[in-house]
Amino acid sequence: MKKQEKEVALILVDVANKFRDVGFEEWFRNGFSDKDGIFIGTGAGDQGVIKINSYDKELNQKRENNFGFKINEGTPTLIKMIEFEKIVEEDEDE
Numbered sequence: 001m002k003k004q005e006k007e008v009a010l011i012l013v014d015v016a017n018k019f020r021d022v023g024f025e026e027w028f029r030n031g032f033s034d035k036d037g038i039f040i041g042t043g044a045g046d047q048g049v050i051k052i053n054s055y056d057k058e059l060n061q062k063r064e065n066n067f068g069f070k071i072n073e074g075t076p077t078l079i080k081m082i083e084f085e086k087i088v089e090e091d092e093d094e
Helices: 016-024 026-031
Strands: 037-040 067-072 075-080
Touching: 016 026
Parallel strands: none
Antiparallel strands: 037 067, 067 075
16 A cells, blocks of 8 residues: 655744735745635734635634644634643752
């Protein structure tokens, strides 16, 4: 049986307005879908980078940065991010 390999590409965007023009560039159009992505935090319904098929009030509810939406083929699903706590090790000499 032949093993299928899948390419994974990741673009991290902090300010969506600064990213909007990239969607028109050839390298983006050829390698990415504007209907798939992950949006973390509040305002998924107000952004224009990831296309969403249907909007409801849940998309714009105030959320902490450990919640967001997985958007697959334009359909949003609420998700919770994994949080890591910083572990501080005590110095053995003390």
